[in-house]
Each structure stands twice: as C-alpha cells, then as structure tokens.
Amino acid sequence: MPSKSKAPVFESWGRYPKLDVRLEPLFWTDEYPRGTRLPPSVLAVGMGRSYGDVCLLQDGTLLSTRGLDRLLHFEAGTGLLRCESGVTLDQILQFAVPRGWFLPVTPGTKYVSVGGAIANDVHGKNHHVAASFGNHVPRFELVRSDGARAICSVDENPEMYYATIGGMGLTGLIAWAEVQLRPIASRKVRYTAIKFSGIDDFLAISSSSRSECTMAWIDCISQGRAFARGIYMQGDYSEVVEPKKVSPKPRLSVPFDFPSWALNRTSMRIFNELYYRKQLRQQVTGLIDYEPFFYPLDSVLHWNRIYGKRGFLQFQCVIPWRYGRDGILAILETIAESGMASFLAVLKVMGEIPSVGLMSFPQPGITLALDIAIQPEVTFPLFERLAEMTRELGGRLYPAKDACMTGQQFRSFYPQWEQFAAYRDPAFTSAFWERVTADA
Amino acid sequence: MRRRRSQIDSLEERPIEARTERTGRSGRSKRAMPKTILVLGATSAIAQAWMRLLAPDGASFFLVARNAAHLDSVAKDLVTRGAAAVYVETSDLDETAAHTGLLERAVGALGTLDCALIAHGVLGDQAAGERDFAVAAGSLQTSFLSPVSLVTWLANYFGRQYHGSLVVISSVAGDRGRKSNYIYGSAKAGLNAFLGGVRNRLDREGVQVLTVRPGFVATPMTAHLPQGPLFATPDAVARDILHAIEHRRDVLYTPWFWRWIMALIRVIPEWKFKKMDL
Ligand SMILES: NC(=O)c1ccc[n+]([C@@H]2O[C@H](COP(=O)([O-])OP(=O)(O)OC[C@H]3O[C@@H](n4cnc5c(N)ncnc54)[C@H](OP(=O)(O)O)[C@@H]3O)[C@@H](O)[C@H]2O)c1
DSSP: OOOOOSOOOOOOTTOOSOOOOEEEEOOSTTOSSTTOOOOSOEEEESSOOSSSSTTOOSSSEEEEOTTOOOEEEEETTTTEEEEETTOBHHHHHHHHGGGTEEOSSOOSOSOSBHHHHHHTTOOOTTHHHHOOGGGGOOOEEEEOTTSOEEEESSSSSHHHHHHHTTSTTTTOEEEEEEEEOEEOSSSEEEEEEEEESSHHHHHHHHHHOOOSEEEEEEOOSOOGGGTTOEEEEEEEEOOSOOOOOOOOOOOEEOOSOOOTTSSOHHHHHHHHHHHHHHOOSSEEEEEEEHHHHHOGGGGEETGGGGGOTTOEEEEEEEEOGGGHHHHHHHHHHHHHHHTOOOSOEEEEEEOSSOOSSTTOOOOSEEEEEEEEEOOHHHHHHHHHHHHHHHHHTTOEEOGGGOSOOOHHHHHHHOTTHHHHHTTSOTTBOOHHHHHHHTTO | OOOOEEEEEEOTTSOOOOOOOOSSSSOSSOOOOOOEEEEETTTSHHHHHHHHHHGGGTOEEEEEESOHHHHHHHHHHHHHTTOSEEEEEEOOTTOGGGHHHHHHHHHHHHSSOSEEEEOOOOOOOHHHHHHOHHHHHHHHIIIIIHHHHHHHHHHHHHHHHTOOEEEEEOOGGGGSOOTTTHHHHHHHHHHHHHHHHHHHHHGGGTOEEEEEEEOOBOSGGGTTSOOOTTOBOHHHHHHHHHHHHHTTOSEEEESTHHHHHHHHHHHSOHHHHTTSOO
C-alpha cells in the first residue's frame, strides 16, 4: 500500500481554530480499536458542524464516522430507528418522512450525525416540550479504547449512558444508537410569525404561545427604538394527512470564501433592516414545508464561507430565569455597543424538562445564539466579556458552539466536570477538552 | 473456509412484483429495475451504495462477502430500507472451486436472477508485487481470475435464460498500464478484454454485459490516498451504474469525465508515456 501522504484537512463549522488534524475514516463499527494502529489520542467526529473545537484534536487522530451510515432496524409501528452513529439527520429524514415519521428533536441544520447529536446533546425549536436529543435516545453502543463494547441505556450501564449524552465524544466511540422518531401527517408546518418590538414584547408573546416549535430572530445591531426588535416564529406540525415525498437536494452553494470586508456593519445593518421590514404585517400565518421552517440555512451549502477564510465565532449562552430578562438585555447591549455585527441572532425560551446528559447544556431560562465574524482585535475581547457576563448571570455557554471560554469559566459553568472526567475514555480527548482542563 | 447462509428477513406478505415485459431483446429502450439481484463482494462501498438505490423498491438480494459481521450490517441496512428478502453467504471469493455451489445456491434462493454485480477486488501492494510474484499472483487471483470464474458460470446461466444484466466493476486503471499500479491495472485490463468477448457472445441472447470503469471513488480501497477534487462518492457511481443498466449500456466510465481523461491518456504515444510519472 502506498504510504500515507498529505492528511485530509478537517475544519469545524466556524473554521476557527485551524488545527493540523489527521483524519482516519471508519467504515465499519468493529474497526475501532481492532486493526487500527493509532496514536494514543483519538476523537470520533461526524460532520464537523460543531462551531469551535469540540470536534478538533491536535496531535491525535480524528476517527471520521461518515462511513458508519447504515440503518440497522426500524419498527414501523413505534417509530424506533436503530442506526450507525455516522447516519446524518438528513439521511434519517430521507428515510423516515415518506414513512410518516420525523426527528424527535432537530437543531437548525440536518447535516449533523446521530453520534454528534448525542455527544453534544443538541436541542431545537421544541426544547420547551421535548427537551434535547438525548431524551429520545433510549439506547446506544459505546466502544472504548480497550476494545470493551457496552450497550448503554437507563438500565444497562446507566452511568456511562448519562455521561455519553452531552459528553462531547469523550467517553468513547458511539457505534450505533436508537432514536425514537415522532409521527407526522404531512411535511407541512402551520406557522405564525409575529413582530415584536423589544424583550418584554418577546417574553409576553413567548408565555402566551402554545406551539410545539418556537424561536425568535432578533436584531442585535439596531439601537434606540429598534433595539432588540425581532420576529417571533412558532409552528406546529400540520395534522392534515398529505403525501410525504423526499426533499430535493439543495442547489445553492457558496462556492468560495467571501472577502472579509463583505460582511461589515453596514451590510449587516441593511440585512437586519430588510429582514425585519420584509414582513409588513404585524402577524403572518401560513402553511410551509418543514425544510424552510426548520432548516432555512441548509438550502445554501457551505454558508459558513460568507464569513471568509478567517472564520467566525458563535456565541450561545443560556441565562436562568432569575436574571433572564435583564441578563439578555445586558448581553445584547454589550454586543450592540461593541460594533460587532451579527446577521442571524436567535432567541429562545428553554423549557423545564431536564436533559438526561450529565454535561448537557440546556437549562431552564432564555438562550441567545449568534455568529460574529472574526476580527481578532475586537472579536476576542468581546467574547471574553460575554463569557464573563454569562458567568456572573449564573448562565452557561454551549461547548458545541464555543472556541473561547477559559478553563475557569468552563469549570464554573459545569461544576460536575470532575465527576464527568471519571467516565472519559483515557484515549479520547479534544482540543476543547485540553483547553478547558489544562489549568485545572 | 467459513460459510454461512441464512435468510436475514423475508417479508413474505409482500409479493415480489411481476417483472414487466422487456421490449426487444437488445434494443436501446429503458428497462425495468432489476428485482432479483446477486452481489459478489457485497461489502464493497460501491456495491452497498448501489444496493441502497434498489432496496426501497422491494428488490431481493443474495449477498456474498468474506466478512460475516460486515455482511450482516449490510444485510440489515437493506432490509431496513425495504428489501423484500436478503440472503447472505460468507465466502472468500478467491476460492474459485467453491463458485459453482455458491452460484447454484444463489439462484436456488432467489428463484431467478435479473442482475449479478461483481464488485470485489483489491488494489494490492504494487511495490511488494514488483519484488515477489506470489504477491502479484494473489492480486490477480482476486481481481481477475475470481471474476473470470464467476462470469463463466453466470454467462452460461444468463445465456440460457435469455435475459439479465451481468455487471462487473473494472477500473480506468485497466485502460493503460502505468508504473504506480500496473499489477492491479493488468487484472482490470484482462477483465475488460474478457468481458468484451462475453458481451460479443451474449448480446444476441438478450443479455447485457456491463463493464464499469470508475475513476477515483472515496471508499476503503482509496482511504489511504489524499482525497482530491477528482474523487467521486460511491453514491454518484452507484447512480451511474443503475442508469447504465436501465439503458443497456456496454461500457460505463464513471463519473463521465473519465471517458475523456482516459481517451487522452490512451493516445499518448508509448515512447512519450514511458518517460512520464503516472
Ligand atoms: N475505489 C476506487 O477508487 C475504485 C476505482 C476503480 C475501480 N474500483 C473497483 O471497484 C470495486 C469495488 O471497490 P470499492 O471501491 O467499493 O472498495 P471496497 O469497499 O474496499 O470494496 C472491495 C471489496 O472487495 C472485497 N474483497 C476483496 N477480496 C475479496 C475476496 N477474496 N473475497 C471476497 N471479497 C473480497 C472486500 O472485502 P473485505 O472488506 O472483506 O476485504 C471489499 O468488500 C473493486 O473491484 C475495485 O477494484 C474502485
């Protein structure tokens, strides 16, 4: 066999940090650890849709699970699907939607793997009624670096089950998992979009909403009267039975990196203005396909290239109710004052149902998520400030989106980290984990 | 040799659809999708992607591969996606003496055969093969003699049946010998010539013989190579293969641009070619 030459590069979705990684593709669930002569540190990765460095590893090997894409069993009566961990949510939808089933929980992109969805215990627009992804994963198989394979569920190896859900991939390789799907009658979602003029307006609409799926787009550039205005979106699966075809493949793609000046404060302001004004009436209702409702950005492949080569940072915090309203306002003000723009900022109320993972991010309160292009002198100090504010407000940041939080901050956001560390596989680590535990 | 044969799952209540009548024996018209399918080397990534395209229509499969655990997960995937029945047998296809029994069991299980795909092959260790003939011979056994043995039996079967598609995965590497992989290339070149002859013989019996010549495909076989822009996905190659079966093609270059790349490579005069680094 020809020897290994240049390693393929692997970037996370935010394209920062850029690390020299080695990628080893897996094609079968029994390939690790047998037969692979690997250096001691490894980390399983799926689609690389985490924004920062939880899916990266320097001086180690990333085990790509994309080749673990087999569906192993489906119970048509109950909607329980067993599949290998590299199967993407997109592949599940292609299989399940025509059969009348949908994902129990979905993040804003369907291009994530089941393994990644478990490892980061992702949440979506229905968090307030369905909690996070792990709540719908009754069982999975975990492969440890010593070759031990364990079925994990609330009954079998429960500690490993709770540690792996939201465990950032550090407990071992997830070989396969079971996902409990939910029934749907059609592809359509009955939605309502309501304009709001500020955070109190948002909270009032939020508390009166009875919808299964809710989230809000918020303008975080405009100041003065337009400050914290936005559009609240809510939706429910249509109950009218209709044929359910497979989605077409997206046609649009960003073919190259945008130059760094393309997204500046002015273009962002124009975007935010248009986005808010595009909806003329106070309230709009309609019936739309699930694709634009759940995955508006998936219709443009490689949209992360609009931030240019330097990449971008994502900030996502959850602030508990105690400080929720004022805390979010303070954070929004800090962002607006910094002059750093974000064109898609999302606000959502998180529900009370606890996540099952030991390290899961969600907690009751308000969550805010936004992207900011990297301009080193401004972006990093801003993120430092935002992380510190989050800590003071009793909130926490989401490791799947993070590239900046300090070890001290991480350990105060997740005081259970030491308990978790006991379940980490000694061979599994990540750039994130190294970063936040180095000074512990 | 380990041999295992079992029916993973057969949804008896779903009858296998009657095959639609074929128009003309060797006409150019589009044909129905194959429903009873034999796959040799069924754990190949290209074969898996191709079978996934057919499973949702309720095709029945007889799968042969040498790794029982891998074969089991492939079979489960097909059953989950809607295959009517999946039979598996574990066999090292280098053992040509076992082929007749194996193929008879496949036809016995499926009842009839619309299509056979031969997908197994090894890239082999070129450098080791240059030093040691035994290594080269092993590679030729898997990538040339084994398919030849299987095609011999299948050609007679399809010829008697007067219909069917015999699909064999060869490679663009067979179009011209080059220093980096001529052992593998010569196996594929031999296969190309052999299949050309079989096609010439069977066309008049209404049988399609399809030689598939993929370029670079991102599969375990090429996982050790740096992936460039010329790499196709197994799914794209699988779609091309299915299209070529439906349209009764003879030789398929996939993705399409390889037909032109190889046409250029073939016209380079030998005195020049021998000095090139390919
Ligand atoms: N990938 C490419 O770039 C490329 C390009 C041109 C042509 N091709 C051809 O495409 C075909 C499929 O290859 P692939 O790309 O899909 O790679 P692959 O996934 O590695 O498939 C090769 C398959 O052949 C099987 N095999 C090898 N020796 C065998 C034996 N003695 N008995 C039974 N099975 C055996 C392997 O089984 P094990 O897993 O048990 O070893 C494996 O499933 C091959 O004929 C290859 O030459 C590939």
